[in-house]
Amino acid sequence: MGFTYADLFAGIGGFHLAADSLGGECVFASEIDAEAQRAYAANFELTPHGDIKLADTSDIPNHDALFAGFPCQPFSIIGNRLGFEDIRGTLFFEIARILKAKKPRMFILENVKQLTGHNGGHTFRVILDTLRELGYHPHWKTLNALDFGLPQKRERTIIVGFLEDVPFAFPEPEKSGNLKDVLEPDDAIDPKFFASEHIVKKRANLHKSAFTPGIWHENKSGNISSYPYSCALRAGASHNYLLVNGLRRLTPREMLRLQGFPDSFKIVCNDRQTRKQAGNAVPVNVIQAVLKAAISALKQEF
Ligand SMILES: C[S@@+](CC[C@H](N)C(=O)[O-])C[C@H]1O[C@@H](n2cnc3c(N)ncnc32)[C@H](O)[C@@H]1O
Missing domain, CATH: 3.40.50.150 (Vaccinia Virus protein VP39)
Structure with missing residues (x-):
């Protein structure tokens, strides 16, 4: 129709x-x-x-x-x-x-x-x-x-x-859906998406995940949890609010995939803008x- x-x-x-x-x-x-x-x-x-x-x-x-x-x-x-x-x-x-x-x-x-x-x-x-x-x-x-x-x-x-x-x-x-279908291969990830050693260690001290791959989520009170899926993407969230396997941020392409946008969708804006748009x-x-x-x-x- x-x-x-x-x-x-x-x-x-x-x-x-x-x-x-x-x-x-x-x-x-x-x-x-x-x-x-x-x-x-x-x-x-x-x-x-x-x-x-x-x-x-x-x-x-x-x-x-x-x-x-x-x-x-x-x-x-x-x-x-x-x-x-x-x-x-x-x-x-x-x-x-x-x-x-x-x-x-x-x-x-x-x-x-x-x-x-x-x-x-x-x-x-x-x-x-x-x-x-x-x-x-x-x-x-x-x-x-x-x-x-x-x-x-x-x-x-x-x-x-x-x-x-x-x-x-x-x-x-x-x-x-399956996170494996959304995540880009580790060796294709630009190093700029990895959280600092300090943050990674701090999170690992607070949380052990039952899921690989998993998305680690930090709530407003600083508590960490992880799931075999992502919590809701948010336009104004802090930089490290969601971390793949407690290690790195999602790439713009991964965020768009989490929203069902196909890979044919052209990314023309910078990372910060695309993160806001996907959220x-x-x-x-x-x-x-x-x-x-x-x-x-x-x-x-x-
Ligand atoms: C919740 S988002 C909707 C996103 C959209 N459904 C999508 O899939 O990308 C709301 C949008 O409304 C836009 N907006 C806010 N005020 C507006 C206005 N007065 N006129 C037109 N757009 C506006 C914002 O810039 C934002 O992109």
């Missing part, structure tokens, strides 16, 4: 990769960060528009689907009433504004797992009520990248909505599975 889509808060194109693999055609993308725009343009031959707040809806082509992994901005600005008038000033308002004007048949939104519990559940209720007010039937679930072929524990709230009341069901967990991205496999289920639900309706 061919369909058109708008890619909001596009980052480096996690939604774009998933949608194109299922017959999608991107008609509009928006991303404010110049380096992410550059990476997107190098890979998709389409330079995203900048700040979505400045986009006039008359300049956005009509589309069948809208995708947005919107930033996990604090929603403290949301007032006490529920619905559209309550969300002004938030980036979610920008999504609602475009849904209201363009009325795509479906959307997929992605955010952190904690979104559903934020402010005692009030934020999420406002989001769902706003979507209903706009005429959509929203469905939501927390999905984990680990359940969709990727060796990364990354839990995210996914909201899928349709104008029609279609029989949508979220995909069931599939298989988990911000949506796992491609998760969106592929959700979008497949959404397309199948739409087909059953017609």
Whole structure:
């Protein structure tokens, strides 16, 4: 099934990769960060528009689907009433504004797992009520990248909505991925990715891993644990937050693989930028599975 889509808060194109693999055609993308725009343009031959707040809806082509992994901005600005008038000033308002004007048949939104519990559940209720007010039937679930072929524990709230009341069901967990498929061979790793001897020794004194390969994770209190998969990549994490076998950082290519980006994805930005971009991205496999289920639900309706 061919369909058109708008890619909001596009980052480096996690939604774009998933949608194109299922017959999608991107008609509009928006991303404010110049380096992410550059990476997107190098890979998709389409330079995203900048700040979505400045986009006039008359300049956005009509589309069948809208995708947005919107930033996990604090929603403290949301007032006490529920619905559209309550969300002004938030980036979610920008999504609602475009849904209201363009009325795509479906959307997929992605955010952190904690979104559903934020402010005692009030934020999420406002989001769902706003979507209903706009005429959509929203469905939501927390999905984990680990359940969709990727060796990364990354839990995210996914909201899928349709104008029609279609029989949508979220995909069931599939298989988990294998770290061995993600890690580059040791002899191909640039020495700059290895942690200092001091850090390696300090970690080894604190932790013995049961897993090889394994990813060692340092939490906020400095405790070390390790798993046969990666903990969630984070855009703003400290440099040595995740260490492969307690020895070295992940390379940019490995981080992109952990998010389901194929090796054909061109890396055009420096390590620091690519690390931030990979940490911000949506796992491609998760969106592929959700979008497949959404397309199948739409087909059953017609
Ligand atoms: C959570 S990330 C989404 C990443 C994307 N799903 C991907 O796969 O790479 C949110 C993105 O929204 C962008 N952003 C934040 N404010 C924006 C705005 N006002 N207009 C457009 N993009 C914005 C950020 O630069 C960031 O790349």
